[in-house]
Amino acid sequence: MSSVILENIEKHYTGFHALKGINLSIDKGEFIVMVGPSGCGKSTLLKTIAGLETVTSGKLMISGRDVTGEEPGNRGIAMVFQSYALYPHMTVAENMGFGLRMAKRPKTEIDTAVRRAAEILRITEQLDKLPKQLSGGQRQRVAIGRAITRSPEVFLFDEPLSNLDAALRTQMRVELSTLHARLGSTMIYVTHDQVEAMTMATRIVVLNKGRIEQVGSPLELYTNPKNIFVAGFLGAPRMNFFQGKITATLADTVTLSVDGLPQLTLDGVITDGLEVGDVATLGIRPERLVHNQVSSISFDARVRLVEHLGRETVLYADATPLKTTGSDTGTQNVTVQMAGIEPLRTDETVRIGFALADTYLFGPDGRTLTPPKPLKAN
Ligand code: ATP
Numbered sequence: 001m002s003s004v005i006l007e008n009i010e011k012h013y014t015g016f017h018a019l020k021g022i023n024l025s026i027d028k029g030e031f032i033v034m035v036g037p038s039g040c041g042k043s044t045l046l047k048t049i050a051g052l053e054t055v056t057s058g059k060l061m062i063s064g065r066d067v068t069g070e071e072p073g074n075r076g077i078a079m080v081f082q083s084y085a086l087y088p089h090m091t092v093a094e095n096m097g098f099g100l101r102m103a104k105r106p107k108t109e110i111d112t113a114v115r116r117a118a119e120i121l122r123i124t125e126q127l128d129k130l131p132k133q134l135s136g137g138q139r140q141r142v143a144i145g146r147a148i149t150r151s152p153e154v155f156l157f158d159e160p161l162s163n164l165d166a167a168l169r170t171q172m173r174v175e176l177s178t179l180h181a182r183l184g185s186t187m188i189y190v191t192h193d194q195v196e197a198m199t200m201a202t203r204i205v206v207l208n209k210g211r212i213e214q215v216g217s218p219l220e221l222y223t224n225p226k227n228i229f230v231a232g233f234l235g236a237p238r239m240n241f242f243q244g245k246i247t248a249t250l251a252d253t254v255t256l257s258v259d260g261l262p263q264l265t266l267d268g269v270i271t272d273g274l275e276v277g278d279v280a281t282l283g284i285r286p287e288r289l290v291h292n293q294v295s296s297i298s299f300d301a302r303v304r305l306v307e308h309l310g311r312e313t314v315l316y317a318d319a320t321p322l323k324t325t326g327s328d329t330g331t332q333n334v335t336v337q338m339a340g341i342e343p344l345r346t347d348e349t350v351r352i353g354f355a356l357a358d359t360y361l362f363g364p365d366g367r368t369l370t371p372p373k374p375l376k377a378n
Contacts, residue, residue, distance in 0.1 A: 002061070003028040003186040004049065004154055009058035011044055011210075018044045020210040022058070031180050031187045033197040035233070036207035042190045045207070046156050049188065050079045063153050073103075078147035079156040082163060084139045086131040092142050093118075093127040099150045110149075117148040120179065137168045144176075148183070157189040161196065169193075173200060194236050198222070206230050224372045228362040231283050237314060237335045239360075240289065242282045243323040249274055254361065254369070258282055260299050260322040266361055268371040274363060281325065283360035286337035291315065295353030301334055306344045313342040317350060 004026040011019035018041050026032050034042045047053040049060065051072035060068045067075045078099070086095050096117055097110040118124045121141040131139055140160060147155055160176075161169045177200050180187055191197055197204050198218040206213045206221065206229075213233075214226045225231035231239050244258035254269045264282070274280075301317035315336040324332050336352060344350065361369045 002026065003030070003063060004188070005059075005061040006045075006049070007059040007061070009045070009048060009060065010056045011041075011048060011053065012056045018210050019048070019055075022212060024205065024212065024215065026186060026188065028063075028186055029184050031177075031189065031200055031202045032205060033189045033191060033201035033203075034205045034207060035191060035194075035197050036213075037233070038192075040207040041210045042207055043158055046079075046158055046188065046190050049075075049154070050077055050156050051075050052079075076153040077156055078150045078152035078154075079158065080140075080143050080147050080160045082159040084131070084143040086139060086142055086146075088131055091128050091130060092123065092134070092145075095131065095142055096127075096145045096149050098146060103150075113149040113151070114145075117145040120148065120182065121145050121175075136164050137172060140164065140172060141175075144179070148179075153186065155185055155187045157187065159191055160189075162192065169196075176200065194234065197234075204234075206233060208233075219375050223375050224368070225360070226368055228281060228283065228366040228368070231360060231362070231368070235285060237286045237337060239283045239285050240334055241325045241362075242284075243325055244280050244282050246274060246276055246278045246280055248276060254280075256280060256282060256361065258322065260319065261297060264297070264356065264359075266356065266359070266370060269361060270363075270367075270369045274369070278364050280364065280369070281362040283362060284354050284358055286314070286335040288358040289334065289336040289352050289354050291336055291338065291342075291350045291352050293353060296355050298351050298353035300349050301352050303344055303346050303348050303350060304333060306342075306346065308341060310341065312340065313338045313344065315342070315344055315350070317352065319352065 002025050006022050006024045009019050009022035036042055044053060048055050051070060059066060062076055093114050096114045100110045100113060118127055121144060123138060123141050126134060126138055161172050164172060173196055201218055203215055204218055204221050205215050208229055214221055214230045221230060222234050242258050244256045246254060247257045248255040249271045252269050252271055254266050254271060256264045299319055299322060301319035303317050305316040307314040316333040319334040324334060363369050
């Protein structure tokens, strides 16, 4: 059953079109994560679901009810913000029970709901403290607890972990996933963090300039991005893009010329509208490039920078005359991600190779033209 349905949602601010034709149906119990570059409309979309922003046009349904014009309090949602937004003069218990007190629920019901949420979040010992006496992670648990006590149909999270340090983020990420499994509620979550998106989401929504680019499970989106935007947005380090030109097309076969590589022939390609001479982009993920191994296609590159992360080594190399676009470092670099520790030195020349089956071809309009790849956990 659908929990939240967004139908043709449009949002215009004065002089700015922030949301463009948003259509999305979210099932009960899903964990939806919205990602996209800064300013793409993630928070605006979340706020329109919460009722903190009005929509210019379109319809919003929550649990089968049209709530487009409803006040936030009547929508059956609870929102958790990045800045915990706790009342400093109230104890943890009072903060957590605030929504129910406002709704004039009986004291026993409020106490029971607060105790239950505190147990779930393991903050029972903190109930009598003030927010200033808590750590950042504990404060964020209180903010989540305040949402839980209201038993909402839908939880909305706006970057709830971004103020926490790395270790606490990892811990809270696991806790939120566990909480989701335990409560079975619908959750909609906005983040900039790729790992949060990939690990927590049942489906990721990728937004760009107020539009939805693609919706799908994390591995679907990672393995089969619909276009060059999604391909470049998901994955860190990001996908390598090489500029090429179409030199021949025949049925579903395309020949691509990329400076610095032999002619490449790709099969199963969508060739509708594609013409000889068109500029196209070849994409390959950094973990699919290998160095100093025999592979079907290879090129030389000069090592510019090596990042030793222990578990993996990330190599940034200059592969001129290959023309790369939009690399992580902003320069003409090929990025190679290798498992383990690789003894590489700056300025040495390495041979980098790849298999054609691991590549993506993007047309002049950015659409993915190569056929879907089987989903595989890397
Ligand atoms: P970030 O990741 O930086 O938080 P976001 O994807 O959440 O970004 P929004 O906060 O949703 O982006 O903003 C989307 C766009 O709408 C931005 O370009 C922003 O400048 C614009 N915007 C947001 N609020 C208003 C407003 N009240 N008036 C005019 N423009 C606004």
